Amino acid sequence: MSHAMPFQLVLRNGVCLLPWGKTQLDIGIVEGKIAALGQLGQAPAAEVFDAAGLHILPGLIDSHVHWREPGLTHKEDMASGSAQAALGGVTSVFEMPNTSPPTTTAALLAQKLSLAMGRCWVDHAFFLGATADNISSLREWEKLPGCAGVKLFLGSSTGSLLLNEEGLLSQLLQNCRRRIACHCEDENRLMQRKALAQTAQPQTHPLWRDEACAFGATQKLLELAKAKGARLHILHVSTEEELALLQPARAFATAEVTPQHLLLSAPECYERLGTLAQMNPPLRSPRHAQALWGALHGGLVDCLGTDHAPHTREEKAKPYPLSPSGMPGLSTLLPLMLNQVAQGNLKLEQLVELTAHGPARVFGVRSKGRLALGYDADLVLVDLEKKQTVDASHTRCGWNAFDGHSLQGWPVATLLRGQWVAREGKLVGQPEGKPVEFEGALMG
Ligand code: DOR
Numbered sequence: 001m002s003h004a005m006p007f008q009l010v011l012r013n014g015v016c017l018l019p020w021g022k023t024q025l026d027i028g029i030v031e032g033k034i035a036a037l038g039q040l041g042q043a044p045a046a047e048v049f050d051a052a053g054l055h056i057l058p059g060l061i062d063s064h065v066h067w068r069e070p071g072l073t074h075k076e077d078m079a080s081g082s083a084q085a086a087l088g089g090v091t092s093v094f095e096m097p098n099t100s101p102p103t104t105t106a107a108l109l110a111q112k113l114s115l116a117m118g119r120c121w122v123d124h125a126f127f128l129g130a131t132a133d134n135i136s137s138l139r140e141w142e143k144l145p146g147c148a149g150v151k152l153f154l155g156s157s158t159g160s161l162l163l164n165e166e167g168l169l170s171q172l173l174q175n176c177r178r179r180i181a182c183h184c185e186d187e188n189r190l191m192q193r194k195a196l197a198q199t200a201q202p203q204t205h206p207l208w209r210d211e212a213c214a215f216g217a218t219q220k221l222l223e224l225a226k227a228k229g230a231r232l233h234i235l236h237v238s239t240e241e242e243l244a245l246l247q248p249a250r251a252f253a254t255a256e257v258t259p260q261h262l263l264l265s266a267p268e269c270y271e272r273l274g275t276l277a278q279m280n281p282p283l284r285s286p287r288h289a290q291a292l293w294g295a296l297h298g299g300l301v302d303c304l305g306t307d308h309a310p311h312t313r314e315e316k317a318k319p320y321p322l323s324p325s326g327m328p329g330l331s332t333l334l335p336l337m338l339n340q341v342a343q344g345n346l347k348l349e350q351l352v353e354l355t356a357h358g359p360a361r362v363f364g365v366r367s368k369g370r371l372a373l374g375y376d377a378d379l380v381l382v383d384l385e386k387k388q389t390v391d392a393s394h395t396r397c398g399w400n401a402f403d404g405h406s407l408q409g410w411p412v413a414t415l416l417r418g419q420w421v422a423r424e425g426k427l428v429g430q431p432e433g434k435p436v437e438f439e440g441a442l443m444g
């Protein structure tokens with residue numbers, strides 16, 4: 001192979017997770033892109049990194065993150081949240097609209113993009129929140145640069161975003177051409193059952209927001225989407241029952257599962273973690289976690305998303321149900337799942353499918369999410385043997401539901417478009433994250 005330009009960087013001898021499997025080879029990078037994959041010998045390079053003994057994965061794409069800026073920056077902001085991403089091997093983040101104010105107009109989307117410029121350690125895109133007032137505009141706005149698509153809250157969660165009236169939902173599904181990311185909990189049932197949430201008893205959270213809340217909302221939305229020819233992405237699937245709905249809807253609906261719904265379950269999580277385990281939709285009984293693992297192994301799950309939703313310890317210390325729902329997850333996504341690889345519950349190839357190939361396919365991401373020629377050199381180098389204990393004391397919210405867990409398999413360095421952004425647990429370089437580009441933005 002000959003190359004017109006010397007490489008800016010050659011990563012030598014890492015075990016690379018190509019789309020068709022693991023191979024030990026060199027990666028040559030030019031102008032932030034993967035320019036060569038193979039045996040590069042002594043090809044001229046400005047920098048050579050010996051990756052022998054390490055695995056190289058496409059940088060993770062986390063399509064479900066709450067960064068809290070603007071308005072809630074005591075919990076997190078774009079700088080602190082994107083730092084967690086870079087350190088955790090996540091090189092692209094799609095951020096949710098339930099900030100303050102919520103991202104419901106083109107101007108507010110533009111504001112987020114400018115807030116991110118020069119402060120964000122990873123590439124990023126922002127969801128627009130669907131409301132009764134913006135449905136007719138979303139058809140145009142969903143195509144704007146830096147927009148990940150539309151997020152729909154069928155049931156109310158953190159913040160004020162909600163759209164559950166059937167006529168409006170039909171209009172929304174008719175209008176949007178990109179895949180709509182959906183939080184499926186049935187608002188009417190949530191309101192009817194609110195009294196089941198007992199004061200200072202977070203273990204009643206999955207009783208209040210029960211299986212039927214999730215099932216009912218997912219069922220209704222899938223039916224409407226089928227009728228309207230819309231495409232959905234069902235976020236944080238949490239019940240065995242919803243999985244049965246998803247299987248016949250594969251042609252137009254994709255699915256996300258979170259690490260916490262796979263790895264934590266009731267009642268143990270509430271006994272041990274109290275309100276730190278409180279999130280929407282709730283962590284449920286082991287029956288559901290087992291079913292989610294089965295779906296994942298059966299290929300019914302397209303993405304792992306963190307639903308990174310930090311709240312401060314003080315906020316979480318309020319007596320349930322005054323305590324807010326949500327937990328952070330950006331910095332633990334990769335080590336938690338690598339630890340599952342170490343335990344034999346997951347193949348490394350599956351991890352790559354669920355955290356890079358899958359999100360790229362689901363959202364139509366351009367030139368990211370694969371180790372392939374011409375793709376962005378968004379890379380994470382991982383040490384499958386490294387053992388370390390989760391410690392989130394240095395993060396803005398200061399905690400993680402997995403604090404104190406000893407995990408095997410950690411990221412040791414992250415590259416964003418060919419630039420080092422994290423090495424040995426420290427940020428390096430500058431926050432030069434850019435908006436992610438999508439196929440959907442090209443549609444007429
Ligand atoms: O638990 C949750 N927390 N679920 C959501 O839907 C929102 C999130 C948050 O923003 O805190």
Ligand code: ZN
Binds near residue numbers: 064066096307309
């Ligand atoms: Zn969320």
